[in-house]
């Protein structure tokens with residue numbers, strides 16, 4: 024298929040993938056793009072990237088994603104749209120002395136993958152012990168018991184809500200239309216039945232308005248199965264808890280500049296945000312599902328997700344005691360659950376929906392919790408799909424999992440298995 028520049032394109036979801044795609048298509052000269060978003064603001068509070076910051080790392084155990092992440096990092100470094108939101112403070116990838124062999128093994132694989140890739144020459148600092156880590160992160164006041172790993176300086180973090188806001192602004196400048204709130208929340212996709220399948224012709228929003236489109240692209244993150252129910256067997260909505268510590272401006276200044284740190288067996292944290300002086304920290308277990316009738320979908324309201332399970336609090340304090348004990352007992356604020364769309368093997372799904380004709384319906388989903396860093400390039404892949412008319416990269420195709428495989432349960436690079444929120448005690452703090 025070829026999509027003429029003036030044909031109507033509908034993008035559902037103004038999160039990381041949807042905004043990037045709208046921006047790319049508008050930059051290519053498409054003149055009739057409408058983005059529908061269920062929040063009444065962009066950046067959307069329902070987006071998995073509605074946060075102070077996200078890690079922009081370039082190493083993956085899988086060299087395919089390393090290449091994509093390296094493309095993305097070059098954009099974060101140089102593209103005037105993205106660069107103001109990127110801080111190349113480095114990525115410290117470590118384990119504690121208590122890490123299980125599985126987690127230690129994952130660290131060794133990451134380490135081996137960067138050591139073998141010349142793109143990282145000159146950026147790597149081995150950190151075999153706590154003394155070496157204190158050298159690259161003198162801000163850490165804790166003992167770092169048994170910590171070992173490496174620092175990769177070709178990495179850092181991006182201020183994710185700010186970046187989404189910037190891309191939103193750039194889209195508006197390029198003439199992309201947005202409908203937000205009830206006027207933007209898609210209730211259902213609309214189809215025309217034809218011989219040989221059905222053709223998606225657009226969507227109806229909660230307020231009853233119909234948006235007609237030649238091509239509809241669903242980029243609804245963890246909510247994708249609400250819009251495209253056929254994808255449910257491949258996707259499980261999974262969330263993690265995010266918390267913050269409010270520092271004073273001078274405390275924040277003292278901690279300025281340490282690398283984004285992932286302690287693979289506990290969690291990850293960022294330097295204090297320069298504007299708000301909040302330090303973000305996240306326990307990185309296997310994540311939580313919200314199972315309803317065998318399907319995990321995110322909570323439908325924001326208020327339901329404004330907490331983290333007790334286990335997250337416990338692990339967050341455990342991590343802080345090892346690294347920044349002077350703030351380990353501070354109140355944890357702005358706690359919330361953050362949702363992603365998990366696939367069984369962490370591969371994205373960027374493809375047309377089988378059974379729909381004329382390439383009328385595509386999904387851009389399955390971010391599996393590692394999609395934000397790809398924001399500057401994900402729209403290129405969406406545009407490629409539309410221009411080529413099919414997904415040439417096998418790994419990003421729509422998959423029809425065999426029934427006996429069941430739902431995605433355990434992703435190898437995560438420390439522990441996924442559990443359901445219903446079985447997790449809530450913190451009373």
Ligand SMILES: Cc1cc2nc3c(=O)[nH]c(=O)nc-3n(C[C@H](O)[C@H](O)[C@H](O)COP(=O)(O)OP(=O)(O)OC[C@H]3O[C@@H](n4cnc5c(N)ncnc54)[C@H](O)[C@@H]3O)c2cc1C
Pocket residue numbers: 035036037038039040041059060061062067068069070071072073076077078079207208209210242243244245246247249250262263264265305360361362363387388389390391392393394395396397
């Ligand atoms: C705790 C946590 C930490 C993370 N850390 C990192 C990290 O360090 N590095 C990294 O690269 N990635 C990270 N991620 C992952 C990253 O946030 C996601 O991969 C990314 O946001 C996925 O983009 P998306 O566009 O698919 O979904 P989202 O950004 O979630 O956007 C989906 C959008 O669709 C909208 N929507 C849903 N349903 C509808 C509907 N019916 N109608 C209209 N709009 C709708 C939503 O409101 C939302 O705005 C993290 C995620 C979490 C939860």
Ligand SMILES: *[C@@H]1O[C@H](CO)[C@@H](O)[C@H](O)[C@H]1NC(C)=O
Pocket residue numbers: 029030031054055235236
């Ligand atoms: C965009 O497409 C819609 C749906 O087909 C149509 O109603 C509208 O007139 C188009 N707008 C422009 C500027 O072409």
Ligand SMILES: *[C@@H]1O[C@H](CO)[C@@H](O)[C@H](O)[C@H]1NC(C)=O
Pocket residue numbers: 130131134135138149171172173
């Ligand atoms: C990482 O790789 C380097 C170079 O091969 C090696 O010297 C170091 O011990 C490794 N570190 C870890 C934590 O695996």
